């Protein structure tokens with residue numbers, strides 16, 4: 001890679017150079033078998049990923065969005081149930097709740113962790129809902145019963161699930177986890193799903209473990225939840241041609257399972273490289289005052305799906321991003337429009353979410369993919385620091 005060339009935000013072709021041969025032969029084995037729907041290949045991948053994550057049950061589905069939807073259905077969401085969810089997340093965390101018939105109740109996000117905490121859940125619950133004499137929380141507007149919490153492990157860091165699970169249990173709420181960005185991440189040594197009904201993962205191509213198309217996974221330690229999700233992914237059927245409920249056609253494709261199985265042995269190394277890049281950014285940025293670097297909680301292990309900084313002054317994010325772009329360095333904003341401001345959720349209970357609004361205007365994600373070279377990272381750091389010194393001069 002030339003030192004003066006452009007630096008992409010992400011480049012999957014480099015990963016393919018490393019893993020391409022094993023991926024091609026895995027795909028070709030599926031073509032030879034002509035077994036495309038579920039079957040031995042999908043089962044083998046599910047067993048291997050269960051072992052890697054240290055979970056008892058893994059169920060491959062068609063996408064991360066479907067993984068959330070099927071998991072929410074298996075958790076028991078029925079029409080009109082309210083679910084607490086952060087607004088500062090990808091759209092699908094909240095759309096899956098609507099697709100399951102539920103109603104999102106927006107929570108704020110801790111601005112240094114980018115995650116929800118028990119305190120923020122409590123604030124959202126007590127400001128948006130009231131408890132009746134029998135202990136049931138109902139939303140102030142609409143009277144929807146609050147049933148559960150959807151925790152999102154944004155940017156690859158797993159939230160404090162132990163405390164969140166305790167908080168939820170005390171209020172008779174269940175918890176599910178959106179781990180789409182956090183495959184391989186842990187809290188207190190445990191993978192998502194340990195302290196909850198289950199976790200949903202995405203194999204979207206740019207995820208830390210990405211397929212050659214869409215794919216997703218539900219993990220759980222509860223065999224009844226696993227059986228329910230297995231049934232929901234094949235039209236709500238446990239026995240051929242017998243349908244107990246309305247389900248979906250949402251299977252992990254056998255070709256995707258083969259691609260993912262071929263890539264899985266690389267995942268630990270890729271995640272480690274992401275952590276190295278993140279640590280190097282944080283060290284290099286320690287002497288500036290224009291933005292905050294991401295914080296990883298002491299018991300959490302992040303897989304740095306994103307390395308995201310947040311700017312202290314209004315407008316600084318966009319000026320620094322323009323400067324990076326002039327230096328031909330890719331960066332992204334995850335996410336510029338929070339979910340409580342989306343047209344799609346206009347009829348949902350409204351929340352006042354100043355931290356979330358502020359985050360949408362201040363965050364910037366820098367290149368953190370495993371194949372980014374040290375010299376490319378040096379250029380990113382130099383470009384960021386140059387832009388920052390201009391900010392600091394103009395602010396006196």
Ligand SMILES: Cc1ncc(COP(=O)(O)O)c(C=O)c1O
Pocket residue numbers: 063064065066089090092093152178180181201202203204214215216
């Ligand atoms: C936090 C989060 N939730 C849900 C999803 C949905 O996953 P998918 O694109 O596989 O449907 C994604 C990824 O796109 C995500 O980042």
